[in-house]
Amino acid sequence: MKLFSLLIMFGTIVQANDLRYFAEHDKREIKSEIIDSEHQLRLISSLPENWQESDKRPAFVFIHGGGWVAGEPENFIPQMRYFASRGAVCFSVNYRLLKPKNYRWNKKLSDEENKINEQKKLQEFIAGPSLTELISDCEKAMLHIRKNASSYGIDPKRLIVIGDSAGGHLASCMATIVKAEARANTLVDCNGITDVTYDPWINNIKPCNDQLAKAKQVSPVFNIPTQPIPALILHGDQDFIVVEKMAREFHNALYSKGYSSEFKLYKGARHAFIVYNYSATLEEMTQCLLDIDAFAVKHNFLSGQATLAMPDYSVADQKIILQAAELKTGQEFKYAKDFPGQFTLSLKIKPEKKFNGSLLQLSGNFGLNHKVHNNGHDLSSRRFRQRNKGFKLIAEQWNDYQLAVSNDKVVITLNGQTTEYEKNLPLGFISNTLIIGKGLKAEVKDLKLYNYPF
CATH class of the missing domain: 2.60.120.200 (Jelly Rolls)
Incomplete structure (x- = not known):
């Protein structure tokens, strides 16, 4: 693995590696625990060097995306390992998933058979978890982390929640909709679905008398509390899954309520640019994490220089x-x-x-x-x-x-x-x-x- 640079911090030489190191070579242990036996909700974690239970470290809480129907907490292991190397205790949250309701017609079946299968799919969706329950699962994880802060060696007043796509929605809910004792102290939203009234996201609301009202109840943009926190809203200008307009509206709504909200648009970036080995280049993923690092330093969650290296293609001797x-x-x-x-x-x-x-x-x-x-x-x-x-x-x-x-x-x-x-x-x-x-x-x-x- 290429070592790109050396940084001197506090008189110590610190290696700066690229993101591939944390994704493919870092040996930091990933611990897993069940925090809800009824729904088998898991919480995975990664600890920094020289961690002690008596520490008061910041906590980085990641929530994965996947359209509320897919994904797992392990999706954020590379990011967890990097920020653990920066001194934070890192977590990634598991939550129940919606049952997919979209049915693709099978040409080998009759129309009647397809209609029966389509109705079965809809009934499975209706019988499965709702968005409200997914929010509740993440809220339960936030409460668990804060309640056990002394065991995790973290400061319960320094929880930063980071989410992507559907996880960006849930992370934003952890900064808005949930009760105060579960609420994050800082938010990073990466291309999150912060307004569920948009099409097609409103289709994830179960059939009811007032689907629009229900969609607003689970949309962070309509439920911003009066206790402002720092927020970083990141989006790609080539994201055709979650539109840029939604991200800007959420940023503006936060800002109008007195939040220290920052918005950054990545030129050329597609959806899920924070996720390793998905749509983004190594440079795009790295820039996203460097921006989160700088934001965390600005708000006293981290200190010192970032130790993540942008790929460097320069050469000393041409040969x-x-x-x-x-x-x-x-x-x-x-x-x-x-x-x-x-x-x-x-x-x-x-x-x-x-x-x-x-x-x-x-x-x-x-x-x-x-x-x-x-x-x-x-x-x-x-x-x-x-x-x-x-x-x-x-x-x-x-x-x-x-x-x-x-x-x-x-x-x-x-x-x-x-x-x-x-x-x-x-x-x-x-x-x-x-x-x-x-x-x-x-x-x-x-x-x-x-x-x-x-």
């Missing part, structure tokens, strides 16, 4: 870092840390008459895959994809291939013809494993990998 005159298709190359996020790769390739496979692959969650076939190519990674039928390797002949990746663009040169693609968002391709010609019927030679684009 060839990998070279192979002869190689086999499917051959794998490992690098001690990571291959550089910006690079130039060149090789010669002679495909068979019919071919379809991966010319090169930087494996992993944040890597890159360049597939080629007789009719064109498909270059893809997280949040980046380009397909082009005009880009064609010539079968049964040697082709000169070059791929150059920089901060803002990807340039492919094939037999002297160049195709350029803009990235339009912060995105590096990061991996410590390079695979050449996986599944591809071809000969390959003269591989060179430079640690800079040209």
